[in-house]
Amino acid sequence: LQKSWPRKEGSLFSTGRSSTFTINCSGFDKYGVDPAVFQTIFNQKDFRPVINYSIPTQVNISFILSAILEVDEQLQLLTSFLWLKLVWNNPFISWDPEECGAISKLTVTTENLWLPDIFIVESMDVDQTPEGLSAYVTSDGHIVYNKPMRVTSICSLDIFYFPFDQQNCTLTFSSFLYTVENMLLGMAKEVWEIADTSRDIVRTEGEWELLGITKATPKMSVGSSLFDQIMFYVAIRRRPNLYIINLLVPSSFLIAIDALSFYLPAESENRAPFKITLLLGYNVFLLMMNKLLPASGTPLISVYFALCLSLMVVSLLETIFITYLLHLATTRPPAMPRWLHSLLLSWASPRTCCPTKLWKENMGPGLTPPHLPGPKDPGQLVGKELAPREAELSGDSGLTSTQLAGLWVQFSHMMDTFLFRLYLLFLASSIIVVIVLWNT
CATH class of the missing domain: 2.70.170.10 (Neurotransmitter-gated ion-channel ligand-binding domain)
Known part of the structure; x- marks a missing residue:
């Protein structure tokens, strides 16, 4: 129609x-x-x-x-x-x-x-x-x-x-x-x-x-x-939830474990391998998570990762340095300068609260530090009158090689404590700066 x-x-x-x-x-x-x-x-x-x-x-x-x-x-x-x-x-x-x-x-x-x-x-x-x-x-x-x-x-x-x-x-x-x-x-x-x-x-x-x-x-x-x-x-x-869970949280855990590894005994043979394992694990983590990062520019999170990696390397170097000092003390301890001897006396005084003093107290009388022969408490040997049969001296310090070894062990623990506190201070300040920059 x-x-x-x-x-x-x-x-x-x-x-x-x-x-x-x-x-x-x-x-x-x-x-x-x-x-x-x-x-x-x-x-x-x-x-x-x-x-x-x-x-x-x-x-x-x-x-x-x-x-x-x-x-x-x-x-x-x-x-x-x-x-x-x-x-x-x-x-x-x-x-x-x-x-x-x-x-x-x-x-x-x-x-x-x-x-x-x-x-x-x-x-x-x-x-x-x-x-x-x-x-x-x-x-x-x-x-x-x-x-x-x-x-x-x-x-x-x-x-x-x-x-x-x-x-x-x-x-x-x-x-x-x-x-x-x-x-x-x-x-x-x-x-x-x-x-x-x-x-x-x-x-x-x-x-x-x-x-x-x-x-x-x-x-x-x-x-x-x-x-x-x-x-x-x-x-x-x-x-940011994806990146917080996959990038920031694992990285923070690894750097926290690295800081806690300082509580392993300095004489332990496991501290250095443990830190090396953490360092290798952190590098693998960065390689796996690299695809989540921007392909160009330098974001603040990359600076944070580089800072964490640097702190792990510094931590490993600190462990190598302390291990070297302990090895030197047990093999052929060198003569100790007077200023260093005086510093150890003031550090180990009863008025000073420090990890070295706590370490000495935990050792107790009559106990010998691991891997170290000779006196049980190096601090007690300072100023002690030596017997003629212990007349083996090192330089003009008036100390036997055994006493000198104990002092170098004490110095190693003092340096370990000092470097650990310096490490924590730098870690905390760096994280605070990064957080403040992110908040701005």
């Missing part, structure tokens, strides 16, 4: 005083849209739809940031997904909704409409807008065009505070053809509405969370031409 269109007398378009057309929409509610009614308007799609070319076209912009797909620190790129909304007016389109069953909005394919050439200045990729999209056309000539966009844009990234970093990227919308004499840009929504809607959508997606969106409206000058533009500043923050 072929439907016939009721025709009014005259043309489908009536020409007004302002050269605008009023579409005859009779039958829209019963027979659908007659394509011939819009054909004259479709034929004008190659020209900017204005009655007076001295009047610029107002294009209002808004968007929804639905996803932050990737942040490439090495190439300084932000890949995001937007739903862009453009609204402008076509003065050649208008009809009376009361004449066509209260139909006030129609969809028209974008191939039949003039579209503003809005692009993102920071974009580094070709616009891959799907074909066959449609736009809403209202009875008063407003055109609402929504299109999805995958945007790869330049963004100056500062990764020093990784993984607690915040980034501020810019999306600048402008025209590359129409100057301010031909096109002006405005807002289809308030910027806080754009930020709230985008934040609700991005909230549970991906590694990044959206903090806020602000805007600015500077003009862009290219030679003698002036273009209108709108700059949106997108503030995003990285979710």
Whole structure:
């Protein structure tokens, strides 16, 4: 059954005083849209739809940031997904909704409409807008065009505070053809509405969370031409939970175990191998977790890892040094300078509370330190009158080699305690500095 269109007398378009057309929409509610009614308007799609070319076209912009797909620190790129909304007016389109069953909005394919050439200045990729999209056309000539966009844009990234970093990227919308004499840009929504809607959508997606969106409206000058533009500043923050669990926690555990390894006896043969094992394990950990770190730049977390590795190396060197002193004391102890002898006397005095004194008390009378022959308590031998058979002296110190060995053992424990406290002080101060920098 072929439907016939009721025709009014005259043309489908009536020409007004302002050269605008009023579409005859009779039958829209019963027979659908007659394509011939819009054909004259479709034929004008190659020209900017204005009655007076001295009047610029107002294009209002808004968007929804639905996803932050990737942040490439090495190439300084932000890949995001937007739903862009453009609204402008076509003065050649208008009809009376009361004449066509209260139909006030129609969809028209974008191939039949003039579209503003809005692009993102920071974009580094070709616009891959799907074909066959449609736009809403209202009875008063407003055109609402929504299109999805995958945007790869330049963004100056500062990764020093990784993984607690915040980034501020810019999306600048402008025209590359129409100057301010031909096109002006405005807002289809308030910027806080754009930020709230985008934040609700991005909230549970991906590694990044959206903090806020602000805007600015500077003009862009290219030679003698002036273009209108709108700059949106997108503030995003990285979710650090993944990196805290996989990077910071294991590293902190390893450095804590290295600090506790100082409580192993200095004479023990297991302290150095234990520290070497920790050092090798930490290197393996860094190699495995290297893919989680930014590929470029020097973030603060890399400085933290280098600091922990350096402290482990220093700890191993300290153990080697103490082991060397103990070995020297048990084989051929050298003569001890008087100032060092006096220092040991003051360090081991009863008024001084130090690990060496505690070590001596734990040894008790009559006990010999491991791997050491001779006197049980080197401190008790200081100033003791020697028997003729113990007249084997070392230099002019008046001490036998056995007594001298005991003093060198005492000096080794004193240095072990001092270096351990220095190690803890440097470790604590370094961690506090890193935490303060991260909090800023």
